[in-house]
Amino acid sequence: MKQKFLLVFFISLWSNSFAQDGTYNLETINIYEGQGYSQSDEDQANSNSFDLIGAEYLENSNNSSLDDILKFSANATTSGGPRSSGESVQIRGLQSSKLYMYVDGVKQNFRTDHNTMLAIDTENIKSVAIDKDTSNFSKSGSVGGGVSLRTVDASDYLSGKQTKGASIISSKQGSNREMYYGVKAYARDKDSSTILSAGKRNAQDIILGDRSSLPRSAYEDDSFLAKFNYKVQNIDFLIQGDYFSRFDNVPINPTLDPPVDDMELNGKNTVRRSTQLIGVDLKKYQLQLRISNTDQKLKKERESDGQVEKRNINSKQFSVDKKIELSKMRLTVGGEFLADTLSGTRKQEALESYPNGRSRQNSIYVDGELQVSKEVVLGVGIKHQDYLLESNKFESKEDQGLLKKVNVTIKPFESLSLYSNYSEGFNSPKVQDVFADGLHHPGDGFFIADNYFIPNENLKVERSKTIEIGLKLERNIFATDDLISLSASKYWSHIDNYIYLEKIDRAIFDGVNGTTQFVNADKVSLTGNELGIGYLRDQFELRASYVKIRGLNKSLGLYISDLPADHYNFYLAHNLDQYGLTYGYQSVLSLKQDRINRETTERIDETPSSFVHNLFISKLISSSLKANINFDNFTNRRYRKHASNILEAGKDYKVSIEYKLNLL
Amino acid sequence: MKFLFTLLFIASIANASLPQGNYVLKKIQCSNGEDLKLGGKFMLYDVSFDITDVDIKMTAIAKSAKWAPFKLDCTQVNVGKYSLIGDNQYEGYLAVDTVNCNAKAWESILRKQLFGVEEQGVFTYEVDGEELKISNPDTVTPYSCKKTGSYPIYIYTKK
Numbered sequence: 001m002k003q004k005f006l007l008v009f010f011i012s013l014w015s016n017s018f019a020q021d022g023t024y025n026l027e028t029i030n031i032y033e034g035q036g037y038s039q040s041d042e043d044q045a046n047s048n049s050f051d052l053i054g055a056e057y058l059e060n061s062n063n064s065s066l067d068d069i070l071k072f073s074a075n076a077t078t079s080g081g082p083r084s085s086g087e088s089v090q091i092r093g094l095q096s097s098k099l100y101m102y103v104d105g106v107k108q109n110f111r112t113d114h115n116t117m118l119a120i121d122t123e124n125i126k127s128v129a130i131d132k133d134t135s136n137f138s139k140s141g142s143v144g145g146g147v148s149l150r151t152v153d154a155s156d157y158l159s160g161k162q163t164k165g166a167s168i169i170s171s172k173q174g175s176n177r178e179m180y181y182g183v184k185a186y187a188r189d190k191d192s193s194t195i196l197s198a199g200k201r202n203a204q205d206i207i208l209g210d211r212s213s214l215p216r217s218a219y220e221d222d223s224f225l226a227k228f229n230y231k232v233q234n235i236d237f238l239i240q241g242d243y244f245s246r247f248d249n250v251p252i253n254p255t256l257d258p259p260v261d262d263m264e265l266n267g268k269n270t271v272r273r274s275t276q277l278i279g280v281d282l283k284k285y286q287l288q289l290r291i292s293n294t295d296q297k298l299k300k301e302r303e304s305d306g307q308v309e310k311r312n313i314n315s316k317q318f319s320v321d322k323k324i325e326l327s328k329m330r331l332t333v334g335g336e337f338l339a340d341t342l343s344g345t346r347k348q349e350a351l352e353s354y355p356n357g358r359s360r361q362n363s364i365y366v367d368g369e370l371q372v373s374k375e376v377v378l379g380v381g382i383k384h385q386d387y388l389l390e391s392n393k394f395e396s397k398e399d400q401g402l403l404k405k406v407n408v409t410i411k412p413f414e415s416l417s418l419y420s421n422y423s424e425g426f427n428s429p430k431v432q433d434v435f436a437d438g439l440h441h442p443g444d445g446f447f448i449a450d451n452y453f454i455p456n457e458n459l460k461v462e463r464s465k466t467i468e469i470g471l472k473l474e475r476n477i478f479a480t481d482d483l484i485s486l487s488a489s490k491y492w493s494h495i496d497n498y499i500y501l502e503k504i505d506r507a508i509f510d511g512v513n514g515t516t517q518f519v520n521a522d523k524v525s526l527t528g529n530e531l532g533i534g535y536l537r538d539q540f541e542l543r544a545s546y547v548k549i550r551g552l553n554k555s556l557g558l559y560i561s562d563l564p565a566d567h568y569n570f571y572l573a574h575n576l577d578q579y580g581l582t583y584g585y586q587s588v589l590s591l592k593q594d595r596i597n598r599e600t601t602e603r604i605d606e607t608p609s610s611f612v613h614n615l616f617i618s619k620l621i622s623s624s625l626k627a628n629i630n631f632d633n634f635t636n637r638r639y640r641k642h643a644s645n646i647l648e649a650g651k652d653y654k655v656s657i658e659y660k661l662n663l664l
Numbered sequence: 665m666k667f668l669f670t671l672l673f674i675a676s677i678a679n680a681s682l683p684q685g686n687y688v689l690k691k692i693q694c695s696n697g698e699d700l701k702l703g704g705k706f707m708l709y710d711v712s713f714d715i716t717d718v719d720i721k722m723t724a725i726a727k728s729a730k731w732a733p734f735k736l737d738c739t740q741v742n743v744g745k746y747s748l749i750g751d752n753q754y755e756g757y758l759a760v761d762t763v764n765c766n767a768k769a770w771e772s773i774l775r776k777q778l779f780g781v782e783e784q785g786v787f788t789y790e791v792d793g794e795e796l797k798i799s800n801p802d803t804v805t806p807y808s809c810k811k812t813g814s815y816p817i818y819i820y821t822k823k
Contacts, residue, residue, distance in 0.1 A: 251731075258705075258731040265705060265731070441733060444704030446807075447726065447777075448736075505734060505770075508808075509777045601734040601767045645730065 051075055051130035055156060060582050060618035062171055062630050062654035063122045064178055064201065066147075071614075072586060074530065074545040074569045076130045076147065079562065080116065081646040082206050083217045085246065085269070086254030088116035091145055092132055092491075093526055093549040093563035097499070098427055098462065100139050100146030104240065106275055106292045107141070109315050109340050109430075114253045115298055118149075119244045119273040121199045121223030123169065123182050126152045133466045133491070134425035135405050137365040137383045138321060140336050143425035143464035143495050144526075151225060151242070154186035154193035158662060163188055165662030171628075175652035176217065178203035192230035199223040209638035209650040215260045219248035238279035246271040252300065257646050263304035270299040286323035292316070307346065314341045328371040335364040342431050357391035357431035367405075379407040387428035387461070391435045399461045401426045415475035425464035429499060433518040434459050440503075440516045449506045451514035459499065460520050466493040470530075482537035489530045498524035498553070505601060523554040526563075541584075543571040550595070558597045561604045562643035565593035580620030587613045593642040603645065610639030612648075624661060630654040682720075682746065682754060683791055687713040687820035694809035695799065695817060706732035711780070713796075713820050720744045722758060724779045738765040740779050752789055758782040780818075781805055794822040 051073050063069045065084040070076045079095065080086035088096045096116050101108040103120060131145030139146060157165060164187035171180040182199035201221040206214045224243040229236060251258050251266050258265035277292040294315040301308045321334035338361045365383035372378050386400035405423035412418065436453040443449045470489030477484040497520040505514040532545040546568050551560030573584030594606040615631040636651040689711035692700040703709045710725040722742040728735055740763045746756030760778050765771045783804050790797040799817040809816050 253733065256731040256733070258729075262705065442705060444707040445701040446703065446707075446709075447779075448704070448707055503734060505736070507773050507777055510773075598766060599768050601728075601736050601770070603733060603735050605735075 051132065053128040053130070055126045058125060058127070060628060061616055062173070062628050062656045063125075064171075064173060064180065064203075064654070065122060066118055069122065069125070069128055070130075071588065072569065072571065073130055074532070074547045074567075075132050077564055077641070079564075079641060079643050080255045081640070081644040082208070082214060082648050083250050083254040083646075085117050085219060085248050085250045085271075086114065089118070089147055090562075090564065091130060091147070092493075092528055093551055093560065094144035095562065097430075098143045098495075100142045102139060102146070102148040103242070103275070104149070104151055104277060105279075105290050105319065106277055106294060107139075107315065107317055107336075107338060108294070108296075109313060109338070114255070115269075115271065115311075117246075117271070118147075119246065119271050119296065120149065120242075121182075121197075121201070121221065121225070121244060123180065123199050124151045124197055124223065124225050124242075125149050126156055133421060133423050133468060133493075134403070134464060135379075135381075135407060135421055135423035137363075137367045137381045137403070137405065138319075138332070138334055138336070140338075140363040140383075140385055141361060141427055143427045143462045143498075144466070144493065151227070151240075152184075152195060152197070153227060153229070154188045154195040157184065157186050157195070157660065158188055161664050162662040163664060165660060167658055167660040169656060169658040171654060171656030173203070173652065173654045174207075175632075175649040176203040176206040180656075191232070192228070194228045195225070197223070197225040206649050207652075208647040209633070209636060210647060211636075211650060214257070214646065216248075216250050216266060219246055219250070221246050234282065234284040236279075236281040236283065238277065238281075240275070240277040240279075242273075242275040242277075244271075244273045249303075252302070255645060264302060266303050268301045268303065270297075272297045286325075288321045290317070290319045309344070309346045311344045312342070315339070330369045332367040333365070334367075335362070337362050340431070355391050355393060355431060355435040355437060357389060357435060359390070359428075359431050360388045361428060362386055365403075375411045377409045379405070379409075381405040381423075385426045389429070389431050389434055391431060393437075394435055394455065394457055397429075397434060397457065399428065401461065401463060415473055417472045419468075419470055419472070421466070421468045423466050425462070425466070425495075427462040427464075427499075429459040429461065429518065433499060436516075436518065440514075443505075443508065443514070445508075447507055449508045449510065449513045451503065451505060451516055454515045454517045456517050456519060459518055460497040462495055462497050462499055462520075464493055464495045466491060468492075477535075479537070482535065485532070485534040485536075487530070487532040491526075491528050491530075493526040495524040495526070496522065500553075503601070521553045521555045524551065524560065525554060526551045526560065539575045539577065541571070541573045541575065543569070545569045558600070559595045561596040561602055563593070563595070565590040565607060565609070565642045567591065581618070583615070583617040585613070585615055587611065590639075590642070604643050605645075607640060607642040610637055611635075612637050612639060624659055626658045626660075628654075628656045628658075682715045682748070682789060683796065684715045684717065686823040687715070687796055688823055689713065690795070690819045690821045692807065693817045693819060694807075694812060695801070695814040696809070696812050698809075698812070698814075700807055700809070700816065705729075706734070707736070712823075713818075718745055718747065720746050720756065720758060722780050726779075736765065736767060736770060738763070738770055738774055740764075740774060742778075742780055744782070746787075749786065753786055754789065755784070755786050756782075757784040778805065796820045796822070 067078040067087050076091045078087040079090045080088045091099055101118055127150045129148040133145050134142055166185045169182045180201045184197045186195040204218045206217045208214050222245045227240045229238050247270050249268050273296040275294045280289040296313050298311040316339045319336040324331040340359045343356045363385040367381040370378045383403040388398040390396045403424040403426055407421040409417055409419040435455050437455055438453055440451045440453050468491035473486040476482055499518055502519045503516045528549040530547050535542045548566045549563045551563050568589040570587045575582045589611045592609045596604050612633050613635050617629045619627050632652040634651050640647050706729050708727050708729055712723045714721045724740045726738045741761040742758045743761045744756055744758035746754045748754045758781055760781050763771050763774050785800050785802055787798055787800045797817055797819050801815045803815055807816050
């Protein structure tokens, strides 16, 4: 009923817009699935497909995890329950193992089954770009897009002629008594800029929607970021170092909630990530080079016997992009070269479930955009990608692919864009997917046998083909200073060799153990519909969107059961610039998700519908002092996200105060 | 045939019966004193045993814990008849009635190794306050006690 209502509303507004001869106001950019984004912030190949969450939004809210940031996005969310240590980004229903994650252009490759958190201090994030498909050829290793984060620069804190300054921020969250303390120092002159940032975050156990406390959800984070930009003639140099650590005592699988006193299922965990990045931009030649080194280390100490498991990954990356402007054509030529080295130990010996190994992934691409006519823009791209996996226990494994993309955007009227995209994706299996080995979990000693990981040397590359059609309408409707935006899209994505975890449990009397193995499903399809409406007038901003995703494992005739529920996102903000005040309302209405595989041993249960309401207020008290207040889930809705086993946090408040002292 | 045999038995010993009531399985112990592990990190077992004047019914529920990485929910119901044949002994059987699992694959696994079923035979029972022990050295369901040449003893407590 609600869907029909929205559809009727949408169509009626669309019809009205054609019937009017308004004065167009195209100075305002309204992207209602990303917020406050300046188009210069990212230079994406095809902005039709991207969600963008920019600094204006992030600065006006309190975000202690990626989930806080992504809750405004209709297409991206996190799964894994309320423990941020277990959160995993999900875009259009695809889990993080099928997506790419980048921070300042550096690919984040660390992932184990139970540790999917992106190890970063959210206070240092200034923008989040969400690629909903694989048409961004400058990023690799995905069958459905991914997330690109950018961290803050000195210029984000300095305005006008200001040359140096410092800021102190402190925030508090109610549901887990989280405290954050951060300090930044920054400076710039004609040719250089520097920012140093340090942060510390402590959180206790989360109070859930049923007012119970979620045991073992406390954590302690430390972060440090140093970024130095300088210019020599027409060359921009970047030197950057980033460190993040988390200590927690979440369960071995933080998405589950085992008994607190079960010492075998609980542990003490340490995650450490450090990145060093050097960048060179030759503006004259429109050439950009990046080289980086990332170390991520996970240490788990089982509480029952103090057994320590270590999982380490070192990633080295080199990427290059060159833009070429021809008369009506813009070309981007680039490449990305990645080398990962994995090692795992348990009691100083090799850890079978996280084997030692190396992987190499290379991609080169050409991406072109041609202005065919005033009304038509044509984009084409081609990309070669290959990978190689090596482990001392198995024979090496390699494959390659040639990926294509085409997109057409037609603007029959100034206010209307019709677009169609086709893009292909390539996601190679990871070392730990192919060569997983060792005990997964013990049986019950009575009936159910122990379960062991077994390698799958025949694991193939996931390959996807996605087609999307859509339209976007932007125009005045009631006055010259308003803007209505309507969008609608539909996509079809087919994934060959979809990698999933096949778990076969066996009875003890079978005489053989159960097995867990990464395997390929020949054919998986994902389809979705997205509708959006936005309205801007003077100081008011209103947005609503609807997303529906369906997924089917055609090989097994099963649902892709961890897809998010059909949902509506609502956003209303009032920006009283003259008072430095912004306040508003945001909510997510999730419908019942019952497309699960009841006759299997999959853990995923049906999820009832929920309507979660949030309020936010941001006030610039003086030119130096700013306060943000959020009231999340203020109706204390007891709800859980689909595919999560634990309730989300109950009513919650978040308060932050930032003091900035800037000097000329 | 089994049914006729049972009817004849019931007719001959009309007044004798086990202590009637509803019991829950406390543990299964091998006759050599070793306890069988029933349940584990991820599985919870709940076995009830209901005794009326001539009927016995066992309901065994095996359910994965909410923190288990898999979801399994099986219920097996065994029903049977019994009749007392002497001090602390009865003769009877316990045959499978239904097996239901959320995952159909597990129904067939369970049917290959049914829980607690007994063919017609002589059982020894012992009552100690609220506790009831039942055993049959010739059981067709010896579990892992078979490895040590022993047999299982079901130890129930009254609900």
